[in-house]
Structures are given as structure tokens and as C-alpha cells.
Amino acid sequence: TIDQNDRLYAACWGRGHIAVVDTKSMTIERYIEIPAKIPTSCGFAGENMDKLVKGMVRDLPAVTMDRLTTTADGMLLKCEDNGRNIAVDEGIVDICNEAFKGRRALHNIKLPDTLENIGIESFRGCTNLEEMDIPENTRRIGESAFRDCTNMKRLAIRNNCIKIGERAFENSGLTSVVIPDSVTTLGEAAFIYCSQLTSAKIGKGIHVIPT
DSSP: OBOTTOEEEEEETTTTEEEEEETTTTEEEEEEEOSOSEEEEEEEESTTSOEEEEEEESOOOGGGOOOEEEOTTSEEEEEOOOOSEEEOOTTOOEEOTTTTTTOTTOOEEEOOTTOOEEOTTTTTTOTTOOEEEEOTTOOEEOTTTTTTOTTOOEEEEOOTTOEEOTTTTTTOOOSEEEEOTTOOOBOTTTTTTOTTOOEEEEOTTOOOOOO
């Protein structure tokens, strides 16, 4: 869209802003920040055509919005995918801190067998996440990793030697928990404020339950 002064207004996909470009010098004058990561279009409206109108996408299925930022050495840095169902590719070994934090549209996620570490607050606030299946090779669940996942009812841990960080499942929707005998590290307040938790089986490897 071009205004009366020949300035170009361009929506920047995935950047959360609109670029204002001087078409004479072909330089960016400024950015207009908008409250969405995915602007799709912009134009002018109003009686004098002086009101900037922004089009944006707030939620798309994962198949049309594959936005997992990863590295060649197997780190998943960030998710900007608002899909309901997400599958993380094999080869990922580390889900970094806060990678999925606050992704409220997320209901189900499939983690790869290669995953070794789930970072601090990596899924915190994913309030519609329904269940979590931790792969066999995963050795660590970071602090507050699933904190405030209030709709998560089911948890399956495949690795019997996993380390569970402090407040890992605080205020989650879990109804039952089974900690295998071989688990020796359970972080402080790992299951605190789980108001729906009615059954907890703690293995023999946990000698002290931190509070």
C-alpha cells in the first residue's frame, strides 16, 4: 500500500510490525509495531483515507504455519506455531528454555525419541495442553517446565532415570502421578498446587520429598 507521499507500507510476516518505506530513496523510515506476530496485509481507509488498517493472523493450523526455530545441532530454540497439534522432528535433543511458553492454542505435541532435555519453563502456561508423553531418552525436565498447564491430565515418563526439576508440574491439571523406583531426583515443589491430583505413587529411589 502506498500513501499520498509515495511511502510504501509493507506488512512483515512473522515480525509483528509494518515497515514504512521511502520509495524515492528505497530506505525504511520506521516500523509500526502491531499486537500480532503474523501481519498479512495493510491498507488505508476512512473518510480521508488516512486510517491505517492492518490485517493479521492470530491462529493457523500447524500445516500452514510451521514455525519451529531449530539449529543444526538439534536445539529447538523457539516456537511461533499457533497450531493445535505439533510434531517435533526427530534429531532434536534439546527443547530450550521458554521455547513453547504461553502457547495456549497447543493441545497435543509429539516429542521425538531423540529428545534428551526439556528446558526451564519450556511449556509453562500452555493451558490447553492435554497430555505429555516424555520419551525414553529424555534425562531431564527443567524447572517449571510444565507449570500452569492447567488442562494437562495425563503424564507418561518413559525414562526411569529422569531428573525432575523444581516446580516442574506446579499448578498443572494432573490427576495421578507415578514416579518409578529408579528416579532419585525430584525437585522442590515439583507437584505443588496440583488441585486435581488424587493419586501419587512415589518410587523407592526418592528418599526425601522436597517441600
